[in-house]
Amino acid sequence: MMAATKRIALGAVVTALIAGLAGCSGLGTGGAGSAPGAGKESAPGAEGNSPAAAPKGAVNLIGDGSTAFTGAQPELPRAKRLKPGQKPPQFVVFSWDGAGEDSQKLFSHFRAVAKKYDAKMTYFLSGVYLLPEEKKELYNPPQHAAGRSDIGFNDTEGIRQTLAELRAAWLDGNEIGTHFNGHFCGPDGGVGTWSVEEWKSEISQAKAFVKSWKTNTPALKGEGPLPFDYDKELIGARTPCLEGQKNMVAAARTMGFRYDSSGVGNQVWPTKKDGIWDLPLQLVPVPGRAFETLSMDYNFMFNQSGTTQGDPDKHEYWGNQMRDGLLQAFDRAYSGNRAPLIIGNHFESWNGGTYMRAIEETIKTVCTKRDVQCVSFRQLADWLDAQDPATLARLGTLKVGQKPKPGWTAFLAGTAPGKAAVGPVPARPADQPAGKGPDGSGD
Structure with missing residues (x-):
């Protein structure tokens, strides 16, 4: 299913955004019912938020x-507060909408990739992926x-x-959020x-199908x-097509949610919105083009081909363009303001699977770098909660690609309020062509 097309602008740092916001197609694009597949500083977890450990092997x-x-x-290691003057790590969040096998x-496959590169997702x-077709009502x-769903339901083997x-993802330290129903x-x-009340019903049903x-x-x-209490595990979401955020958050914040990733933003440090962390998809470069798009496979696909079955001769180029755009976005944060990079994806083989290749190559490149922590949204929210609010306020003064003019040590040495000194904003990577496309147009 395709999402509605919208045009969004976010201030002077954006040339233009031309994209459908986000989209998911139903589970079973490849056909449900087949057999299932099979080093550095620790990423942060929840300090003081973890439940008391049950006796080893106990299952309640x-x-x-x-x-x-x-x-x-x-x-799931514990989050730690930055020490005065300590440079923040570079967080990267890889997330998947409508996750199902x-x-x-x-x-x-990507659960195995995450383990290989010490990433949490x-x-x-x-x-509805845990609700069989015969029970759709x-x-x-x-x-x-009743019984209506734009992405369908599942069958017994698909649910299995x-x-x-x-199970395996949670035991690996990953987070299970919700994309609703x-x-x-x-x-x-x-x-x-x-409405808010309708969102409360949707959230309750999403929980009920898991439970x-x-x-x-x-x-x-x-x-x-499943080895977790979903009433406690579920703390965040992304809405379908990035629509309905305001009323969803109004409902979700009364139901234990701590963050939302349904918004659109720039690569800057996140803040709370209506009481929970706003961790939006971000505008990132599209190499060779004069605009930026959202950090999601769907949006690159929408801008490149407008269809999931585009010209096969361009598949490789399109995948490289997405990968290189994400890497440019990573580099400007890693060498600049160190704002978390948020990336969204779908388990889909659009345009010959080129976006899945792009994501895997991005994971391999960024998650192995020094001071980089590829984490889940839960871990990022835990880390943000563990910080001195004054430190987060200082980080929030840094714009896209900016780094502190006096250096990180001086910038974060104290917690006194005041206007932070920052260096110049570097040239936008999106404005630097990355080579022509196969048709010579750069598209």
Whole structure:
């Protein structure tokens, strides 16, 4: 399903943004039902927020046994406050909308990639991916008939495979967020038209499908539970097509959410919005073009081909263009203001899988660098919460690509308020052509 097309401008640092905001297609693009796939400073976790550890091997089932409390999440180190004058790490968040496993085996593939490069990620699960087609009437979407979903539902084997990846992902230290359920976009009953109360219903149902998959899929009653309490695990989301953020946040902040990633922003340090961390997708360079687009595979695809099945002769170039745009965005943060880089993706093989290649090459390049921590949104929120508010305020004075004029030590040596000294903004990487496309146009 395609998202609505919009044009957005965010101040003088943006030349233009020409893109559909975000899009997800249904699970099973490659066909559900096939067999599932199979060094440096630690990334931060939650200091003081982890639940008390259960006895080793203990499993305390919750509800019908679909989920369970198994103790503190493994592979999740604690967040630490920066010392006075300490340069912040470069955080990079790789996130996945509508995460589910199908015959493409992209969930299992990128979970393995994350382990290889010591990265943690956020998987935004669509609740209907744990609801079988024959039980679809259990879903009552706001402003739509019961059993309606723009991304469909799942089958027993698809649910089994997705559960296996969710278990393993959490045990690897990754985060399980939500992409809600039916993925309705646009003015006709889309999520952007929903009230706060309708969002509360949608969030509650997204949780319920995760917490009751054994009841809803009797054939899987013998499967092991998901090893977490989803009422506590679920602290953040991204809305379908990046629509409906305001009312969603108003609902979510009363239901335990600590962050949202449904917005659009620049590569600057995040702040709280309406009481929770606003961790938006960001405008990043499109090499060879005079505008920037959102840091998501869908938006590169939309600007390049406008279709998921574009000219095969351009697939390699398009993938390289996305990879190089993300790397330019990384470099200007890493050498500049050290603002976290937020990247969104879908488990899809659009344009011959070129965007999946681009993401994997980006992970390989950035997650292995010194002082870089590839983390989940939960870990980033934990780190932000652990910092001195005065330190975050100082970091917030740095613009895209800016670094402190006196150097990091002097810039963050104290916590006294005041206008921070910053260096000049470097030339925009997006304005530096990265070579012509195969047709000579640079597109």
